[in-house]
Amino acid sequence: MFTHFLMGCLFFLILSILAALYRVIKGPSMSDRVMALDNIGINLLAGVAILSILLHTHAFLDIILLLGILSFVGTIAFARYIERGVVIEHKHSE
Amino acid sequence: MKPNDVILHSVTKVAVVIILTFSIYLFYGGHHNPGGGFIGGLSVASGLVLLYLAFDIETVRNNIPVDFKIVAAVGVLIAVLTGVSSLFIGKPFLNQAFGYFDLPIFGKTELATAVLFDVGVALAVIGTAVTIILSISEDG
Numbered sequence: 001m002f003t004h005f006l007m008g009c010l011f012f013l014i015l016s017i018l019a020a021l022y023r024v025i026k027g028p029s030m031s032d033r034v035m036a037l038d039n040i041g042i043n044l045l046a047g048v049a050i051l052s053i054l055l056h057t058h059a060f061l062d063i064i065l066l067l068g069i070l071s072f073v074g075t076i077a078f079a080r081y082i083e084r085g086v087v088i089e090h091k092h093s094e
Numbered sequence: 095m096k097p098n099d100v101i102l103h104s105v106t107k108v109a110v111v112i113i114l115t116f117s118i119y120l121f122y123g124g125h126h127n128p129g130g131g132f133i134g135g136l137s138v139a140s141g142l143v144l145l146y147l148a149f150d151i152e153t154v155r156n157n158i159p160v161d162f163k164i165v166a167a168v169g170v171l172i173a174v175l176t177g178v179s180s181l182f183i184g185k186p187f188l189n190q191a192f193g194y195f196d197l198p199i200f201g202k203t204e205l206a207t208a209v210l211f212d213v214g215v216a217l218a219v220i221g222t223a224v225t226i227i228l229s230i231s232e233d234g
Contacts, residue, residue, distance in 0.1 A: 062120065062127075062128055063128075065116055066120075069116070069141075070140060072144075073140050073143060087147065088147060088231040090151050
């Protein structure tokens with residue numbers, strides 16, 4: 001019973017990733033694409049967590065932390081680019 | 095107009111500590127668990143890139159006065175020297191050894207010579223990744 005519930009959760013997570021993928025491709029503005037990419041990252045985290053419950057292992061927990069870090073850094077880089085036009089500044093702008 | 099990035103600075107100061115600690119964990123997990131020099135070096139590089147993103151190149155260069163090209167070169171040198179050093183005792187290239195020792199605090203601990211090679215790999219990856227990202231961002 002619990003296994004079927006987890007499989008249902010995985011199915012809906014995949015649907016959510018597909019919907020966000022549509023927004024990445026179609027998205028009218030740059031901000032929509034960045035938000036959709038962040039959403040895909042978080043859905044991937046949830047999928048890995050459910051998969052590690054299903055397989056009764058904790059070998060994938062490192063992957064969750066690493067994906068979280070990379071998704072965080074990537075979203076901040078995109079936000080920086082949209083707001084300022086440069087990713088890494090040379091001097092602190094006054 | 096002065097940009098308002100108080101939240102970004104505060105989050106970065108906490109998150110960089112977590113990322114660097116996690117990368118040390120990944121580095122030492124490389125023997126029997128997922129991890130190792132390459133992925134440990136990459137996560138250190140992502141923490142440094144987060145610092146460069148939140149602050150700027152001048153501030154980070156003043157606080158971490160390290161030339162990352164030299165870091166990459168030293169890493170490759172360490173990796174090659176640990177590989178070659180097994181040739182002097184009549185073993186094949188990149189041979190390794192490990193043993194169990196009783197350390198004062200940790201108790202019975204496995205120490206392996208492959209960690210020295212992994213230090214070289216990690217330094218090479220940190221230097222290369224940070225140099226690539228800084229030189230890409232410079233022509234913007």
